[in-house]
Amino acid sequence: MSLPHILLGLLRQPASGYDLKNSVDEYVRHFWPAELSQIYPTLKRLESAGWLTVKSEASPRGPERRVYETTEAGHEELQRWLRSGPQVGNERFEYLAQIAFMDELGSLEEARRFMVTLRARLIARRAGLEALETGWSQEWPDFPHDLPDHEFYPHINLRMGLLSLAAKIQWCDESIERIDRRLELLPEGHAKEPLSAKEGS
Amino acid sequence: MSLPHILLGLLRQPASGYDLKNSVDEYVRHFWPAELSQIYPTLKRLESAGWLTVKSEASPRGPERRVYETTEAGHEELQRWLRSGPQVGNERFEYLAQIAFMDELGSLEEARRFMVTLRARLIARRAGLEALETGWSQEWPDFPHDLPDHEFYPHINLRMGLLSLAAKIQWCDESIERIDRRLELLPEGHAKEPLSAKEGS
DNA sequence: ACGCGCATGTAAGAAGTTACATGATTTC
DNA sequence: GAAATCATGTAACTTCTTACATGCGCGT
Structure with a gap:
């Protein structure tokens, strides 16, 4: 609607x-x-x-x-x-549906790879938002203070994207660590490549 | 799909x-x-x-x-x-669309009320997830460690919900503060009720 | 007697995606 | 000469929502 x-x-x-x-x-x-x-x-x-x-x-x-x-x-x-109040809809996350049934693959390594590529895609999105923000900060001198109203509200939205992506990236990191801890309990030796892109949160 | x-x-x-x-x-x-x-x-x-x-x-x-x-x-x-990799779709947030055009109302007070009720709804959602988690923690003794695989992955999902809601609630708090700072710059006196429900992050 | 849980669906419509169709003008 | 930008759409399809339709058995 x-x-x-x-x-x-x-x-x-x-x-x-x-x-x-x-x-x-x-x-x-x-x-x-x-x-x-x-x-x-x-x-x-x-x-x-x-x-x-x-x-x-x-x-x-x-x-x-x-x-x-x-x-x-x-x-x-x-x-x-x-004025009709915040319309909070049902968000659908296909990747969460996939994770829910990950045990079907019976492979922590595959689950790990899944989380690592998910993390990379979320970081790419965040980079897009960050680029938008730096673009803005160059247009408006004392950014993010003293913005006019029609820039103020969009910037509030941008912050939501940034904060919510940061949380999801942090969640990826946390989940990868949990998977790693499970992998260490197993007998086999496992190739556990470190994360590629720059930090998470 | x-x-x-x-x-x-x-x-x-x-x-x-x-x-x-x-x-x-x-x-x-x-x-x-x-x-x-x-x-x-x-x-x-x-x-x-x-x-x-x-x-x-x-x-x-x-x-x-x-x-x-x-x-x-x-x-x-x-x-x-x-195995097809994480499918990251386009999430749609009606309330962000509303915020984007909030300057149309020309009223920081209305924007503030909007954010406060949004915050309350997000907190209600989080309470739902938290209830789910406490339910789980009672079924599984040393929760959240040593879960079987078919509980491990769903718990990873639950964490995503919790982290992402916490980030959004924090964003609400931050935004309400920003609105309050703008309100203080204005001549008129304004009724600024404190937040009702328990803390935000 | 009434409503709830069990159990099956259909119908109509809104919302969104992908592909197709057309044609002018400008830039490389 | 080819590709991008400007500019309008339509068609077919998938997905999801809301409402309707039907009927049994159990508890209060």
């Missing part, structure tokens, strides 16, 4: 579907990715609900642009959603 | 759709909730893919039970999935 409201939120400045896709990729992707093939029909629904209006414009390059603007009703709907 | 494999994983013991719903609710719900209306058709698909077989059994109470078992092919598919 969120994409319509995200588009409403982004449309506080007039924009085309194409523009919105760029905004989503730049600002929103980390907590709500969306494809053009989903954005276009959603904009039509929003229009027929009376929350948006369109006008066609010639584009300097390429075909006509269909530029959307929020109506008063759209603006009210956005505020209604914002 | 996960529910089929989760059912395959749970079906290492024969079970009916109804049984599986109970198992999902007990063990799996925290990272992959599923309804009966989704489980039943999925089982049929799994059967026609040759990964499961069924037999009807009379039930002591109620209608006939359709009891499923994995085939050799199903077992291999489960292992293939487990």
Whole structure:
């Protein structure tokens, strides 16, 4: 139920579907990715609900642009959603489902490799967020203090990504250690390569 | 793409759709909730893919039970999935989308209330996981050490839930503090009720 | 008599993914 | 000449949610 409201939120400045896709990729992707093939029909629904209006414009390059603007009703709907309280949904983690049945493989080494590559992928994500943050800190002089409101709230979101990824990376480290302790109880000798990328938490 | 494999994983013991719903609710719900209306058709698909077989059994109470078992092919598919590496999907957080546009309300007080109720909901979730953990610790004497494999991996999952919720609660605290610091810069006097539930990290 | 647990599903729709289709202009 | 960017979409499919439909047996 969120994409319509995200588009409403982004449309506080007039924009085309194409523009919105760029905004989503730049600002929103980390907590709500969306494809053009989903954005276009959603904009039509929003229009027929009376929350948006369109006008066609010639584009300097390429075909006509269909530029959307929020109506008063759209603006009210956005505020209604914002005031409806935090919507905490059910997150789905496929990798946790995999871990739940890991004993099926009967191999602590395979479980270890699983956690090590998971850790690497989480670190890569964190690097993406960190790059975003350094980009911001160069644009805004006394970052992260004294940000204007429309930068303040996005930065709060960024912090959530960073903190939550740090916790997951720490969890990977903890789990790898637990696996290692189990491996030491076993008779065989095991190749236990050290972690590659830079630290965890 | 996960529910089929989760059912395959749970079906290492024969079970009916109804049984599986109970198992999902007990063990799996925290990272992959599923309804009966989704489980039943999925089982049929799994059967026609040759990964499961069924037999009807009379039930002591109620209608006939359709009891499923994995085939050799199903077992291999489960292992293939487990070995396919950690599948890190795109998590969607509606409340982050809401925060992103919070400046629309132009009210730090409303933003603060939002974060406070979010914090309360996250703490409630954590309490659920903690209850699960104390339940486990009573069943297994020297918890969390020396667990058998089929308890070890689920406990690793539980830890992820706990660590990741703690990080989010900490993020709420940090954000509320940041909002408070902004509120202090303003001329007006503001009612700033202290946090109700017990501590955050 | 009523509701709960057992047990099976179907139907309709929302939300999201992947692939396809088209065509102009600009940059390398 | 090829690839990227600009710009619009549609089609087919998967996944998940919510609501509906049915009926037995047990406890209070």
